[in-house]
Amino acid sequence: MEHQSEREVLVDRLLTRGTVDVVVRERLRARLLGDRPLRVKLGVDPTRPDIHLGHYVCFRKLREFQALGHHVVVIIGDWTARIGDPSGRSTQRPMLTAQEVAANAQTYLDQFFKVVDVNRAEIVWQSTWFGKFNLEDVIRLTSKYTVAKLLTREDFAKRYEEGSPISITELLYPLLQAYDSVAIQADVEIGGTDQLFNLLVGRDIMREYGLEPQDVLTVPLLVGTDGYLKMSKSYGNYIGVSEPPEEMFGKIMSVPDHVLGDYLRLLTDLPDEQIAQWLDEMAAGTLNPRDVKERLALIIVSDLHSPQAAERAREYFHRVHRLREVPEELPEVPVPPRARVIDFIVRAGFARSNNEARRLIMQGGVRLDGERLDDPEAVMELFGPAILQVGKRRFARLLPSAQDS
RNA sequence: GGGGGGAUGCCCGAGUGGCCAAAGGGGCCUGGCUGUAAACUAGGUGCGCAAGCUGCGGGGGUUCGAAUCCCUCUCCCCCCA
Incomplete structure (x- = not known):
């Protein structure tokens, strides 16, 4: 094997480490090594602006593109977000107002640019082109793809098979996403492995519109903190980047x-x-x-x-x-100097009700200044600040004050 | 247009007149152990000091007594056309 240049090493790393699918591999490799900066597309759903480490995987990949001198194009899916998405089983994506979408997009971008270099990126709003679409444009777009092809997508196929409803809107989404690639003339689109089908539709549609088809690269879906399901806010197994x-x-x-x-x-x-x-x-x-x-x-x-x-x-x-020590900084909670222990616990926000506070004490989970408490009905009198600990990791500094009673 | 099924606690899901504050699982919380907030393990998980109160989609009713029966409203799903 010939000696590789540093650039080739970076390119090959980009195409392998943390990468699942690459279509078309050799073509993309050649283009990555070429002189022309590629336009690398990432579509963003401003319905859910909460970014976690799963997204971070993808962002990091974009950063690799940038390191090679390529150009990131972020498409804010504001138009589709405002239409809503009657997606499969789980909760439907709500229709959002323009204000909500804009706010979410901003939140998203703030987090995005913690990782991706803003100087080598461009932000585009999807409504720029879909806002001008008329019925004729829509019909033209839909004429360029077939139902049979759409039904090869795994989740559509499955749902069609079981007789679960698939709205026409849903069938349209891959086409809209594909058209985004036409609108910005993407060279590459990246996404999670679950996006592979949609990314490939982009290739077909681009060809139909007389453009060079984009190459496609997918990154793995990161498993969540439960170690089993993919990381997702709705599974509650995520680590947010913020x-x-x-x-x-x-x-x-x-x-x-x-x-x-x-x-x-x-x-x-x-x-x-x-x-x-x-x-x-x-x-x-x-x-x-x-x-x-x-x-x-x-x-x-x-x-x-x-x-x-x-x-x-x-x-x-x-x-x-x-070490099981008390942290240096801990929240301060003003309390009356004389009160039931359970009141302190509730005041500190460590229990939502008196009963819950009692349970914590009875389970041996409550300490005051390091002393484990066992009487749920005890009344304490504080003569100075005291440290309340609930469980292993919740602490508060109780500050008794006479006027607060 | 016709027929059928369903809505239960944070989530999933049992329960079809009293033994149901409601099985079981998940999540979460606490204890133990430890290699960590892993794993494992034990327990807890509506509110109230208590008597008791609230509670099984909303409203109304039957009954000594309803998550369970009846009426009605809202929403979801499936099948046939």
């Missing part, structure tokens, strides 16, 4: 051991050999997965916040979760 450093760090530390390989490969730039070595050592029992998680957490929090924030988060985690 979460505070401590929370993010803690969530990464609590991820099941068996997802570490994926997380390291998809969320860090660590060399493959390094990752393989760690996995071997963990399997052999010579390396504690906890320590790997800590390194992983440091890397991710550093990237999404800052190295300083990551270090602080690490220290916090150590104190609270490993």
Whole structure:
């Protein structure tokens, strides 16, 4: 094998590490190595502006394109978001007002540009072209694709087979997304593996409109913190890119051991050999997965916040979760100097009702200044600030004040 | 247009007149253990100090007593045409 240039190494890495499908591989490789900056499309759904590490996988891939001098084009799906999406089984995507869409899009972009270089990116609003579409344009678009082809998409096929409803609107969505590629003359479109079909429709439609078909690249769907389902807000197994450093760090530390390989490969730039070595050592029992998680957490929090924030988060985690110490900073809660313990707990927001507070005490989960409490009906008198602890990791500093009663 | 099924606690889902504050699972919380907020394990999980109150889509009714029966409204789904 010939010696590869540095650029070739980067390109090959882009096409393999954290990448599932590439269509058409050799063509894309050649174009990535070429002089012309490629227009790399990412479609964004402003219905749900909550970005988690699953999206981050995709953003990182875009960053790789940028590092090679290519150009990212973000399409805000504002037009489709306002129509709504009667998607399959789960909750329907609601119709949003223009204001909601704009606000969501802004939130999305704020998070997006934490990762992707804003100077090599362009933001485009889908309504720029669909806002002008008339019925004739729609008919023309729909004439360029067939129902049979649409029904080859896995979820459509399945639902059609079982007799579940598929609205025509839904069938239209892949075409609309495909037309976006026509509108911006995309060279490449990227998305999660679940998007493969839609991305390929883009190729067909572009050809129909007399354009060079885009190449397509998919990234894996990141498994969530439950270690089983794909990461998603609706499954509650996500780590948001905007979460505070401590929370993010803690969530990464609590991820099941068996997802570490994926997380390291998809969320860090660590060399493959390094990752393989760690996995071997963990399997052999010579390396504690906890320590790997800590390194992983440091890397991710550093990237999404800052190295300083990551270090602080690490220290916090150590104190609270490993050494079981009280954190340095904790929320302060004004309380009456004399009250039932359960009132303190509820005041601090650690229980939603008195009964819940009682249960916590009876289960042995409540400490006041380090002393475990056992009487749910106890009345305490505080002569100065006291530290209330509920469970292993919830703390508050109680500040007694006479006027607050 | 016709016929049928369904709506239960944060979620899924049992229950078809009293033993139902409502099985089971998930989630979440707490204890234990530990290698971490992993895994495992035990328990808890409407409100109220209590008597008790609220509660099974909304409203009304039958009954000593209703998640369970009747009427009505709203919404969802399926089949036939």
